[in-house]
Amino acid sequence: MFNLHYKLEKYSIRFAVAIILVAAVGGIVEIAPLFTIDETVEQDPNMRVYTPLELAGRNIYIREGCYACHSQMIRTLRDEVERYGHYSLAVESQYDHPMLWGSKRTGPDLARVGEKYSDAWHVRHLTNPRAVVPESVMPSYTWLEKDLRTKDLGQHLAALRKVGVPYTDAMIEHAAQDAYGQANPDSDAAAGVEERYGEATHIRSFDGDSRKTSEMDALVAYLQILGRLSDAATQTPPSAAPSTAESSVTEEAPDGN
Amino acid sequence: MIQQLTKFERRFGLVISVLVAGAGLTLIGMSEDGLLAIHGTIILAAGFIAALLTGGTIHEPEPDAKRLESYYDDPIKFGIIVSMIWAVFGMFMGVWVATLLAYPEWTFDAAWSSFGRLRPVHTTGVIFGFGGNALIATSFHVMQRTSRARMADQLSPWFVLLGYNLFCILAVSGYFMGITQSKEYAEPEWYADIWLVIVWVAYFALYMRTLARRREPHIYVANWYYLAFILVVAVLHIVNNLAVPVSFGHIKSYSAFSGVQDAMTQWWYGHNAVAFFLTAGFLGMLYYYLPKRAGRPIYSYRMSIIGFWGITFFYMWAGSHHLHFTALPQWVQTLGMTFSVMLLVPSWIAAANALLTLNGAWGKVRDDATLRFMFLAAVFYGLSTFEGSFMAIRSVNALSHYTDWTVGPVHAGALGWVALITFGSFYALVPWLWKREGMYSSKLVEVHFWLALSGTLVYVFAMWNSGVIQGLMWRTYNESGALAYSFNESMVAMHPYYIARAIGGLLFLAGAVVGFYNIWKTTKMDTVQSSVPSGDGLIADDASHSR
Amino acid sequence: MEIEHGALVYFSKFYGLIYLLLLSTGVLVYTFWPKNKKRFDYAAKSILTEEDHPHA
Numbered sequence A: 001m002f003n004l005h006y007k008l009e010k011y012s013i014r015f016a017v018a019i020i021l022v023a024a025v026g027g028i029v030e031i032a033p034l035f036t037i038d039e040t041v042e043q044d045p046n047m048r049v050y051t052p053l054e055l056a057g058r059n060i061y062i063r064e065g066c067y068a069c070h071s072q073m074i075r076t077l078r079d080e081v082e083r084y085g086h087y088s089l090a091v092e093s094q095y096d097h098p099m100l101w102g103s104k105r106t107g108p109d110l111a112r113v114g115e116k117y118s119d120a121w122h123v124r125h126l127t128n129p130r131a132v133v134p135e136s137v138m139p140s141y142t143w144l145e146k147d148l149r150t151k152d153l154g155q156h157l158a159a160l161r162k163v164g165v166p167y168t169d170a171m172i173e174h175a176a177q178d179a180y181g182q183a184n185p186d187s188d189a190a191a192g193v194e195e196r197y198g199e200a201t202h203i204r205s206f207d208g209d210s211r212k213t214s215e216m217d218a219l220v221a222y223l224q225i226l227g228r229l230s231d232a233a234t235q236t237p238p239s240a241a242p243s244t245a246e247s248s249v250t251e252e253a254p255d256g257n
Numbered sequence B: 001m002i003q004q005l006t007k008f009e010r011r012f013g014l015v016i017s018v019l020v021a022g023a024g025l026t027l028i029g030m031s032e033d034g035l036l037a038i039h040g041t042i043i044l045a046a047g048f049i050a051a052l053l054t055g056g057t058i059h060e061p062e063p064d065a066k067r068l069e070s071y072y073d074d075p076i077k078f079g080i081i082v083s084m085i086w087a088v089f090g091m092f093m094g095v096w097v098a099t100l101l102a103y104p105e106w107t108f109d110a111a112w113s114s115f116g117r118l119r120p121v122h123t124t125g126v127i128f129g130f131g132g133n134a135l136i137a138t139s140f141h142v143m144q145r146t147s148r149a150r151m152a153d154q155l156s157p158w159f160v161l162l163g164y165n166l167f168c169i170l171a172v173s174g175y176f177m178g179i180t181q182s183k184e185y186a187e188p189e190w191y192a193d194i195w196l197v198i199v200w201v202a203y204f205a206l207y208m209r210t211l212a213r214r215r216e217p218h219i220y221v222a223n224w225y226y227l228a229f230i231l232v233v234a235v236l237h238i239v240n241n242l243a244v245p246v247s248f249g250h251i252k253s254y255s256a257f258s259g260v261q262d263a264m265t266q267w268w269y270g271h272n273a274v275a276f277f278l279t280a281g282f283l284g285m286l287y288y289y290l291p292k293r294a295g296r297p298i299y300s301y302r303m304s305i306i307g308f309w310g311i312t313f314f315y316m317w318a319g320s321h322h323l324h325f326t327a328l329p330q331w332v333q334t335l336g337m338t339f340s341v342m343l344l345v346p347s348w349i350a351a352a353n354a355l356l357t358l359n360g361a362w363g364k365v366r367d368d369a370t371l372r373f374m375f376l377a378a379v380f381y382g383l384s385t386f387e388g389s390f391m392a393i394r395s396v397n398a399l400s401h402y403t404d405w406t407v408g409p410v411h412a413g414a415l416g417w418v419a420l421i422t423f424g425s426f427y428a429l430v431p432w433l434w435k436r437e438g439m440y441s442s443k444l445v446e447v448h449f450w451l452a453l454s455g456t457l458v459y460v461f462a463m464w465n466s467g468v469i470q471g472l473m474w475r476t477y478n479e480s481g482a483l484a485y486s487f488n489e490s491m492v493a494m495h496p497y498y499i500a501r502a503i504g505g506l507l508f509l510a511g512a513v514v515g516f517y518n519i520w521k522t523t524k525m526d527t528v529q530s531s532v533p534s535g536d537g538l539i540a541d542d543a544s545h546s547r
Numbered sequence C: 001m002e003i004e005h006g007a008l009v010y011f012s013k014f015y016g017l018i019y020l021l022l023l024s025t026g027v028l029v030y031t032f033w034p035k036n037k038k039r040f041d042y043a044a045k046s047i048l049t050e051e052d053h054p055h056a
């Protein structure tokens, strides 16, 4: 069978190579320059990374497919800026592996939903959206009260560090403990979270039950931080002089090209 | 069927099966999160069954040498049946998902059955399960017939098909359990991705080795499209899925890219998955089965070549039209828009070529539902590419992006183009492969046609309406200069359209079920001596012209 | 670094365009090359022949 003496015929090989060459250019031209772009987009040295609890929440967001209905990318259009807040900046998702910009808004954009509602609202809404918004078509997430798996969060942070997120050794080492501490403000572990992730970090029992760290804690912690990891957006002039609804807020893109 | 394999092939198959089973065991052993062990078990079971099948026949005699005088069609038959099973499954999931958007409580109170997990089951089920199996099966058929050569060996087609379906099963079962990378159309995790690369290399090698045996000097253009599909999908898949697993014991991995770069890579992948999976491969189908069924050569072979290189070149630039007005640099958006509009030229060249082939044979189109499937597919192909190019214009996209408007053309392409060309090709191919006089019931083909057409129209019109309304509501201002509608008001306005869409989907699903039944019954009919390759007694007419 | 990004973008756009033009010309020349016509005509018709077994 695998007659290796069947030398692959030259004509079809050349043809295959031609296909690759012709197809590859477009991708290379558009993608390659983006890898030098870090230097040209806005920067925010104060941007913080996700805490282990928020990261776990983000992974639940991915697991449940929230991205199928919710975008996290406010476009540079007047109506979007008025509805959802300052348009999203590239820097704000620089630690998002992968990004969750989304492509469909069955539900509203969530890029800046952080602190828009109380924790209790989120818990009630996630458990049964129709209890809060009667006409909602969002699914009920009744299975999030179970214990959050925290023991391998350190490995998660380490993997993220490999792809470029600046987690420190201390963060990786204390990941599980920090996840616990962030949702249990009265515990000894809480202080470490503030020390490693900054004073602005939310440290509280997100699901209202401080006896355990649940998946609900993690998901709500994540939702409450959306749009708040960086203050780049509040520092660049916001929706300056929005023109018509049709035209974009910034005719020039953030990179000035 | 297994006895058809040579002794060597059976032994080699046994070795591969054992290796697969071993890989499954290894995953089980390494699993730290439980989930990997479940997928390890599925892989182990697959390898175990394959080992039983190949091992159980290991001492059977060598197959008759006469097999070499015919084409090797068993895997193609298998692929067609499996593809139809996926079609029914995937479209059922589509109808379910559509219903959930109208009636969110019509599901179980369980994680696996929530919208966010079912939606990728639908997209993967139809695109990769139904579409992918159809592409692989028909490509095996086309490459042999156009090369006038038997497949290079008998083991690799089975490895490709079974391996590919293992990938699909891992993908779909994973979503139910919440295993996903979240990248649209590239959701499966790292171990499934690696497996697909192995399968794909075998697929490419098989294609090249069969082409190398061809008895025709020129490679027929349908093969070009299939080859582009195989090659470019490989490149896209590998690049977009680059990721670092949490550990070899975790299902979870983190994408190598982040933010803007990830968005661009993802939509470079996403758009070209459309181009090379949902377009190029199916154009390969079109360029073979349409002329064959119509009994006349393609209108212009030259146009097919120009279209081929146009599509291969232009599509790659267009991905950024998924990211208009986002944080992606503007020059990339503009480039994407420009190329998307230019893309209309090669797309319409292909659609026109198909329609002009039928010009002068309209009587056949009227009488033969199979040919009508293909005709309609070409029409919808033209329509969805027109809409695609239109939506790629920045000012249009400002309105259409994030809305149901996108979903409309997507399904004009998915139902109208991808599914119809597949059904048409299957109806032409099944009697031919199984050597039957014709399909079990040509009435049922007719029934399927009308169900499919009405289902598609209902679906697409519902989404156009809802999409435009949604887009307009989001950006309408009242007299005092404030936004006129809340998000929830726009959501409520969608309700009737979501019901209409679910009904359209149900019609389409019903058609697929009828089609499956008809194909199944055909395989149970009596064999005839010589089947007529160009379809139910359609005789080639003026095949002499060419351009 | 800023210059580098700009240069890369310029390079991409410029050579992308050149590539587009060359490729289009190449494809058109190939398809309309008179000598290829016979081959294409033959290929277009070749799939319609009715035998259903591989050639020895």
Ligand code: HEM
Pocket (backbone or CB within 6 Å): A068, A103, A104, A106, B091, B092, B094, B095, B096, B097, B098, B099, B101, B119, B122, B123, B126, B127, B131, B406, B407, B410, B411, B414, B415, B418, B419, B501, B502, B504, B505, B506, B508, B509
């Ligand atoms: C029975 C027929 C079908 C029904 C009822 C159906 C329904 C749906 C629904 C409800 C969605 C989700 C839309 C949303 O999130 O708003 C969807 C998405 C999708 N479907 Fe289908 N579908 C059907 C057939 C197909 C087929 C045959 C294909 C492909 C060959 C397909 C490809 C897709 C794709 C690619 C998406 C994602 C679209 C996007 O992200 O914009 N569907 N479908």
Ligand code: HEM
Pocket (backbone or CB within 6 Å): A103, B184, B270, B274, B278, B279, B318, B321, B322, B323, B340, B341, B343, B344, B347, B381, B384, B385, B386, B387, B388, B389, B390, B391, B392, B393, B397, B400, B401, B402, B406, B409, B410, B412, B413, B414, B417, B418
């Ligand atoms: C000339 C050809 C085409 C062009 C220029 C084009 C353009 C576009 C544009 C502009 C979007 C909307 C992106 C957004 O706003 O999010 C889109 C989405 C899409 N198109 Fe096309 N399209 C073309 C052909 C096709 C065909 C033939 C199919 C086959 C079924 C297809 C499948 C899709 C899918 C699945 C999406 C949804 C992606 C997502 O958001 O998940 N397209 N296309």
